[in-house]
Amino acid sequence: MENVKVERLLINYKTLEEFKLFKEYGIQELSMLEDLQSNMIENDSESPFYGIYYGNSLVARMSLYTISKKYDQYFEPPQDYLELWKLEVLYDYRGKGLGKKLVDFAKSYNLPIKTNPRINSHGFWEKMNFQKVHYDVERDLGENPLIWLPEGVEEQDRN
Amino acid sequence: MENVKVERLLINYKTLEEFKLFKEYGIQELSMLEDLQSNMIENDSESPFYGIYYGNSLVARMSLYTISKKYDQYFEPPQDYLELWKLEVLYDYRGKGLGKKLVDFAKSYNLPIKTNPRINSHGFWEKMNFQKVHYDVERDLGENPLIWLPEGVEEQDRN
Numbered sequence: 001m002e003n004v005k006v007e008r009l010l011i012n013y014k015t016l017e018e019f020k021l022f023k024e025y026g027i028q029e030l031s032m033l034e035d036l037q038s039n040m041i042e043n044d045s046e047s048p049f050y051g052i053y054y055g056n057s058l059v060a061r062m063s064l065y066t067i068s069k070k071y072d073q074y075f076e077p078p079q080d081y082l083e084l085w086k087l088e089v090l091y092d093y094r095g096k097g098l099g100k101k102l103v104d105f106a107k108s109y110n111l112p113i114k115t116n117p118r119i120n121s122h123g124f125w126e127k128m129n130f131q132k133v134h135y136d137v138e139r140d141l142g143e144n145p146l147i148w149l150p151e152g153v154e155e156q157d158r159n
Numbered sequence: 160m161e162n163v164k165v166e167r168l169l170i171n172y173k174t175l176e177e178f179k180l181f182k183e184y185g186i187q188e189l190s191m192l193e194d195l196q197s198n199m200i201e202n203d204s205e206s207p208f209y210g211i212y213y214g215n216s217l218v219a220r221m222s223l224y225t226i227s228k229k230y231d232q233y234f235e236p237p238q239d240y241l242e243l244w245k246l247e248v249l250y251d252y253r254g255k256g257l258g259k260k261l262v263d264f265a266k267s268y269n270l271p272i273k274t275n276p277r278i279n280s281h282g283f284w285e286k287m288n289f290q291k292v293h294y295d296v297e298r299d300l301g302e303n304p305l306i307w308l309p310e311g312v313e314e315q316d317r318n
Contacts, residue, residue, distance in 0.1 A: 048296060137207060141224060142275065
């Protein structure tokens, strides 16, 4: 698996069927399926998902969304940043660096990244050089966000 | 356990020690502990947690926070609402209606409630009359929110 490539996933019935293999299949995917069925979006529209194919099969994916500077409560100076979620590598394809490939792809935009990881994945995120934010209940509520800072960006001081 | 009472929890070392028994102990609790240790908040300050004691032991809890009307993206008309998270009943005390007691307490404010439940708890939330929102990727990102609507309140139409 040397030549893995991260691709932006297209919304179509094949992609949505493949998504069912991932644990965090949920309302986001169902919403995409409904939009496709009701022609609210076209077949093969671009989705907020990026993934890695092995042959013809999707084996890893993440969702990535740009949050506008005006909503930035995390970074200094305030700026557009990426929200990363649903990072997942299918069980049989773990331990091959595919998760890192996806994270490196997100980092390649050179924007700060925020993620709200699942319990028990902190070791992975630490290796990816993500750090815990200084928790702020009004901003973070039930989240335990981790952030990645590109050069020249700091965490916002909320005190 | 007929006379259970929901109480607002105070921040002190006993409470914070009891929180360690709950699965979703994390950055929020650690932040409260640090604030207490550094005298940034006083002993026995009010916390965003509500709980149920059995004798002298905390056996159930939830975190509850009022979100201001100006940030309301869920309800029509826009208004202050409650964000509920970390609802949990300790294993030995389940099946006695304590989760419902906590949710009923939250409902007693007669404000709309939003929660972002853990996977596999949807049956519970359905029984509590919570409903799925119409997913909106820009607003909900990686969340699968459920909401509860008091009389006269509707879900915001985001289309």
